[in-house]
Amino acid sequence: xxxxxIRSLTVAAAALVACTGIASAEWPEKPITFVVPYSPGGGFxxxxxxxxxxMEKILGTEVVVxxxxxxxxxxxxxxxxxxxxxxxxIGIWNVPGLTVPQLLGKSTGYDLTDVTWxxxxxxxxxxxxxxxxxxxNSLKELCSQGKPxxxxxxxxxxxxxxxxxxxxxxxxCPIQNVTGYKGSTDTIIGLMRGEVDATIKPLAQLLKYRKSxxxxxxxxxxxxxxxxxxxxxxxxxxxxxxxxxxxxxxxxPPGIPxxxxxxxxxxxxxxxxxxxxxxxxxxxxxxLDPVGAEEASAIMQRLMDxxxxxxxxxxx
Amino acid sequence: MGFDVLIDSMxxxxxxxxxxxxxxxxxLGLCFGVIPGLGGTTALALLIPVTFSMEALDAMYLAGGxxxxxxxxxxxxxxxxxxxxxxxxxxxTFDGYPLARQGKAGLAIGAxxxxxxxxxxxxxxxxLFVIPVARSVVLAFGPAEFFLLTMLGLVAIAVxxxxxxxxxxxxxxFGLMLAFVGTxxxxxxxxxxxxxxxxxxxxxxxxxLTGMFAISQMIELGLKGGSVAGAVGxxxxxxxxxxxxxxxxxxxxxxxxxxxxxxxxIGAVPGLGGTVAAFMAYSSTVQSSRDPESFGKGNxxxxxxxxxxxNAKDGGSLVPTVAFGIPGSAETALFLGxxxxxxxxxxxxxxLDNQQEVYGLIVALTLSAVGASIIGLMFSRWLVLITxxxxxxxxxxxxxxxxxxxxxxxxxxxxxxxxxIMGIVGYMMLRFDYPRLTLVIAxxxxxxxxxxxxxxxxxxxxxxxxFMAGRPQSLILIALTVLTLLLPALRRIRIAx
Numbered sequence: 001x002x003x004x005x006i007r008s009l010t011v012a013a014a015a016l017v018a019c020t021g022i023a024s025a026e027w028p029e030k031p032i033t034f035v036v037p038y039s040p041g042g043g044f045x046x047x048x049x050x051x052x053x054x055m056e057k058i059l060g061t062e063v064v065v066x067x068x069x070x071x072x073x074x075x076x077x078x079x080x081x082x083x084x085x086x087x088x089x090i091g092i093w094n095v096p097g098l099t100v101p102q103l104l105g106k107s108t109g110y111d112l113t114d115v116t117w118x119x120x121x122x123x124x125x126x127x128x129x130x131x132x133x134x135x136x137n138s139l140k141e142l143c144s145q146g147k148p149x150x151x152x153x154x155x156x157x158x159x160x161x162x163x164x165x166x167x168x169x170x171x172x173c174p175i176q177n178v179t180g181y182k183g184s185t186d187t188i189i190g191l192m193r194g195e196v197d198a199t200i201k202p203l204a205q206l207l208k209y210r211k212s213x214x215x216x217x218x219x220x221x222x223x224x225x226x227x228x229x230x231x232x233x234x235x236x237x238x239x240x241x242x243x244x245x246x247x248x249x250x251x252x253p254p255g256i257p258x259x260x261x262x263x264x265x266x267x268x269x270x271x272x273x274x275x276x277x278x279x280x281x282x283x284x285x286x287x288l289d290p291v292g293a294e295e296a297s298a299i300m301q302r303l304m305d306x307x308x309x310x311x312x313x314x315x316x
Numbered sequence: 317m318g319f320d321v322l323i324d325s326m327x328x329x330x331x332x333x334x335x336x337x338x339x340x341x342x343x344l345g346l347c348f349g350v351i352p353g354l355g356g357t358t359a360l361a362l363l364i365p366v367t368f369s370m371e372a373l374d375a376m377y378l379a380g381g382x383x384x385x386x387x388x389x390x391x392x393x394x395x396x397x398x399x400x401x402x403x404x405x406x407x408x409t410f411d412g413y414p415l416a417r418q419g420k421a422g423l424a425i426g427a428x429x430x431x432x433x434x435x436x437x438x439x440x441x442x443x444l445f446v447i448p449v450a451r452s453v454v455l456a457f458g459p460a461e462f463f464l465l466t467m468l469g470l471v472a473i474a475v476x477x478x479x480x481x482x483x484x485x486x487x488x489x490f491g492l493m494l495a496f497v498g499t500x501x502x503x504x505x506x507x508x509x510x511x512x513x514x515x516x517x518x519x520x521x522x523x524x525l526t527g528m529f530a531i532s533q534m535i536e537l538g539l540k541g542g543s544v545a546g547a548v549g550x551x552x553x554x555x556x557x558x559x560x561x562x563x564x565x566x567x568x569x570x571x572x573x574x575x576x577x578x579x580x581x582i583g584a585v586p587g588l589g590g591t592v593a594a595f596m597a598y599s600s601t602v603q604s605s606r607d608p609e610s611f612g613k614g615n616x617x618x619x620x621x622x623x624x625x626x627n628a629k630d631g632g633s634l635v636p637t638v639a640f641g642i643p644g645s646a647e648t649a650l651f652l653g654x655x656x657x658x659x660x661x662x663x664x665x666x667x668l669d670n671q672q673e674v675y676g677l678i679v680a681l682t683l684s685a686v687g688a689s690i691i692g693l694m695f696s697r698w699l700v701l702i703t704x705x706x707x708x709x710x711x712x713x714x715x716x717x718x719x720x721x722x723x724x725x726x727x728x729x730x731x732x733x734x735x736x737i738m739g740i741v742g743y744m745m746l747r748f749d750y751p752r753l754t755l756v757i758a759x760x761x762x763x764x765x766x767x768x769x770x771x772x773x774x775x776x777x778x779x780x781x782x783f784m785a786g787r788p789q790s791l792i793l794i795a796l797t798v799l800t801l802l803l804p805a806l807r808r809i810r811i812a813x
Contacts, residue, residue, distance in 0.1 A: 039361065039726070040361055040364040040365065040650070040653060041361075041364055041649060041650050041652065041653020041654070041656070041657075042653065042656075043656070045653070045657075046653070046656040046657050049365070049368060049657055050657075053368075065365065066727075067726075067727075068727065069726055070513065070514070070516065070517055070726070070728065071513045071516040071517060072499070072516065072517075074513065074516075075513060108513050150774070150775070155499070155501055155504055156502070156503060156504035157499075157504045176774065178771060178774045178775060179501055179502050179770075179771075180459075180501040180502060180767040180768070180770055180771045181771075182586055182587060183642065183643075185640065185641065185642045186586070186642055189454065189455070189640055189642065190458070190459075192455060193455050193458050195458055195459070195771075195775045196775070205663075208661070208663035208664060208665070209663070209664055211664075211665065212663070212664035212665050214664060279659065280659040281659075283659040283660065283661070284656060284659040284660060284661045285661040286661070
């Protein structure tokens with residue numbers, strides 16, 4: 001009798017151990033897929049390929065980079081969104097590149113409001129540039145030339161196009177967007193050829209062309225100066241402009257358990273701090289300012305509200 | 317001038333033992349080139365992750381080896397199987413395959429190898445001379461000129477389809493229709509996407525080309541049966557006459573120079589690439605020939621022109637790269653991607669900051685252009701044996717490998733389906749005698765034509781003609797287009813006298 005009791009107790013204990021064992025089984029126990037929604041060789045791809053090997057060391061499992069290009073990044077985004085929320089599939093997201101199609105109802109298969117955010121890897125600030133020998137020296141001059149100022153861009157849905165159109169609407173400045181350039185560098189070359197009056201592009205990229213003496217940067221879209229000799233939009237009296245930026249933000253499908261989200265977030269931050277990644281960022285001039293899951297979620301909420309209030313401008 | 321840097325780079329390739337990476341690249345490039353559906357872009361895209369653990373310079377050697385070798389590799393399949401191994405070899409099939417059927421495959425391969433090597437070298441030498449003025453060259457050509465260049469290309473379609481003008485125009489028109497599928501570059505609206513996000517980015521080129529040329533040709537061969545050499549009742553295809561092929565290139569040196577010049581120029585225009593370059597080199601050669609009727613029936617000049625152009629385009633495509641760090645072709649875009657991956661930031665001062673890597677790539681391309689041809693010639697004796705393989709063995713292998721190639725580039729099942737649809741369309745065109753390359757050229761040109769047309773319109777405040785009239789570079793292109801249209805008529809008048 002007693003024997004039997006002990007036996008059943010042992011079984012129960014064993015079951016309990018097995019049970020808790022499952023719950024706290026060391027995640028991760030299989031490779032993690034890190035989706036890049038663009039072809040190999042781009043900026044987003046480079047970021048992911050830089051941090052993936054470090055995350056691999058930290059998490060103790062393989063981190064496989066997978067490129068799923070198509071539909072302006074939406075193909076990869078929806079693939080991540082639809083995958084199982086077990087933390088084994090995550091991706092890098094282009095914001096506001098993916099925010100705007102969603103707000104306009106032109107997105108397929110993803111909803112940024114319930115993505116499980118893991119961390120923001122980098123934020124690029126925008127700046128306004130004109131040709132080096134341009135007669136224009138301020139945004140005011142550009143806006144008051146009697147006709148819309150021409151702005152070069154890749155396509156109407158691109159992040160910088162969204163920034164340019166919304167920002168200029170905020171201050172009632174007429175703008176004509178010349179689209180169809182083959183990449184953001186090409187839009188700067190178009191500026192240098194004199195095809196357009198000005199262009200709004202990531203500051204880091206424009207700085208290279210200022211160094212080579214090709215462009216003049218009139219202002220940055222930020223609150224405090226990151227380049228000492230360029231005034232910020234806030235200083236010049238356009239406080240809303242600091243809201244515009246380009247984010248490379250990491251997230252997974254909706255419903256990833258909080259403990260796994262936390263582990264992924266910690267691993268991402270730690271990887272971004274690794275010497276090899278820091279070295280890569282410094283030499284390739286790619287910004288790195290990682291923030292964790294909580295902050296990233298807050299940022300996304302704020303940006304959704306911000307862009308959401310300019311829906312009608314975006315729809316034009 | 318960068319010649320001293322070039323010599324330094326050349327010496328360091330050999331002294332550091334890095335030449336092994338070039339050699340590896342050449343072998344990979346030849347293999348990817350020979351197999352239809354797999355090309356330089358696929359090879360480099362697959363290699364990018366691999367290069368992550370390599371030194372940046374070694375990655376350049378590998379990439380250069382691949383880039384320089386694929387188009388010669390592709391010409392071998394074009395000549396032997398009438399199936400271009402890579403897209404730019406499509407024009408080589410016109411005269412290369414008839415030569416193979418006459419038992420002169422050796423002649424064609426010899427000419428292709430020599431034209432590829434020399435064309436590649438001419439393109440790179442041109443690049444070295446252009447480097448000091450590359451910035452002004454790139455800044456001189458804007459959307460207006462890109463638009464006019466595509467018009468010149470479309471006119472070449474009309475001119476090159478002598479006798480079959482209506483069929484050429486139908487195929488070209490169909491290609492243009494396909495070019496308008498996908499996102500409108502100006503308004504961002506989606507067009508003709510059949511409710512599938514697969515078509516948002518337009519009709520992709522690689523699956524279309526593979527279907528049009530490889531799959532359709534395999535359907536044709538499979539239905540015929542036998543073997544390529546046997547099907548034409550040829551006794552024994554010998555790889556003789558290779559030296560005659562080599563000599564032919566030197567005899568026809570004006571063709572080589574013109575092909576290389578066209579290749580270099582078209583190569584420098586972002587978005588056009590080797591397929592258009594080879595096509596335009598071929599059509600201009602036919603047009604300026606004293607005996608245009610002999611083309612399509614095995615004229616060796618018809619091999620030299622496109623092969624010199626599609627290797628010279630590599631040099632040209634580096635012009636925008638050395639000037640501003642922007643890609644001139646799909647391959648150079650991947651090359652810049654490799655640099656970013658290695659913590660290098662390509663920009664307007666790429667030539668100052670990353671001199672070593674840029675010249676490393678040029679050296680690798682140089683070695684590859686020559687090396688690929690030598691290696692290719694060594695193996696051509698055995699490659700010709702492909703034409704004896706029974707098509708019931710050959711067809712399934714080629715179809716499987718080329719469809720796999722289509723799939724690995726982007727991992728989209730839709731690409732495989734598209735390749736198969738295009739294979740059937742291509743076979744129909746083959747049967748009913750419509751030019752397939754014309755469709756493809758129109759597809760490539762249509763995208764750039766539409767984009768640059770709208771840009772020019774916006775830049776010029778809706779006064780395109782007035783805008784172009786004020787630009788000498790535009791006027792030259794307009795004159796060339798008019799000349800291309802009038803030349804056949806003028807020639808006829810001269811002959812009539």
